[in-house]
Amino acid sequence: MKVSREQMAENRQRILEVASRLFREKGFEAVGVAEVMKALGLTHGGFYGHFSSKDDLIVQALAHALGERNGATLPLREYMDEYLSPRHRDNRAGGCPISGLAADTLRQTPEARSAVTDGVRGQIDWMLEKLSGSDESARRQAIASWAAMVGAVVLARATTDPVLSDEILKETRAWIDDGLNRSIAAIPGTA
Amino acid sequence: MKVSREQMAENRQRILEVASRLFREKGFEAVGVAEVMKALGLTHGGFYGHFSSKDDLIVQALAHALGERNGATLPLREYMDEYLSPRHRDNRAGGCPISGLAADTLRQTPEARSAVTDGVRGQIDWMLEKLSGSDESARRQAIASWAAMVGAVVLARATTDPVLSDEILKETRAWIDDGLNRSIAAIPGTA
DNA sequence: ACTTTTACATGACAGCCATCATTTTAAAAC
């Protein structure tokens, strides 16, 4: 049956939200078009009225998830605390799309890869801004801290031993903080 | 046709080698049983004489790839140089199975996940040994450095911009070295 | 030499998936 214009626009948004959550949770390949539509209470038929293909959905869902996360106005340390928490590790569907989907995106279209690249660049810039420094050492710190965060979440998720998994998150968090403190101490007037 | 006993044993080894390379290159889901066998010049039919299922192959290929890498007798800094090199980034098929497959293993059998967990634990222990320290700070350093290495490789592979990709590897490598030097300096007698 | 065993080839089957053609039905337009 046909639905109202607003209903259709809302449906489109809900497809993006549900798809981006399912993709993060199970990966692009493991989620079918029918599964996404069913999660909304719809059937697979209407899908191609909204998106031209599954690849198209992947690109838009990625952009949607990346954009959603950009609203983060947390202080850097709180952001890192949350990122490296067991809660984020266990919340793949609602978590960072880069740590969740970067590896999966390798086998996707150039458009999808491009969206992830923009996300990586944006994240580094955001962290750099939060570090309130733009010399090379701040950029190094932003990049390496971010790499450690992504790696720790990937490893913590892959590890089935909960003790080891928690330890990876905790020690990585502490290590990053060691580096932050060291840098702050190096700024004249803060030591 | 039937082949000799040694030939069969060799075929089994070659299946493991080819499969572990293909899996690392394209992911578990994207590689079919037929594709693996074809890469050896065989057909899909004989596969189930060697392995009970594709899931079985995945576990054994993972263990094979992880074991292969354990022969590393490089000094720690050289190992890190290689790990964070463009060459390793571009060599998924022959590279570290953890950075290449950890995310993919989330959706695999408990046995496969267990193999990866053992690999993570072994890698941390190996690095700890190389750091020649076993106090908590050395363990923290091993875990966080390793997380940064994995994250940097994942991000560098996902990033399509070659300049940014190279930068992620290079800055992460430098950042880890900063930490190593700081720790060495903290050991009495080395400063 | 003959028989038995078995590694691999061939071919088939069921299940899943993306995509599309057609139909239905309710909202928009008049």
Next chain:
DNA sequence: GTTTTAAAATGATGGCTGTCATGTAAAAGT
């Protein structure tokens, strides 16, 4: 209120994949 439009439902199709049944030929055993 009637007609037009289009969003979603239904159903079909083709391709791919894991798995298995059967066939075949060469090695192993006697």
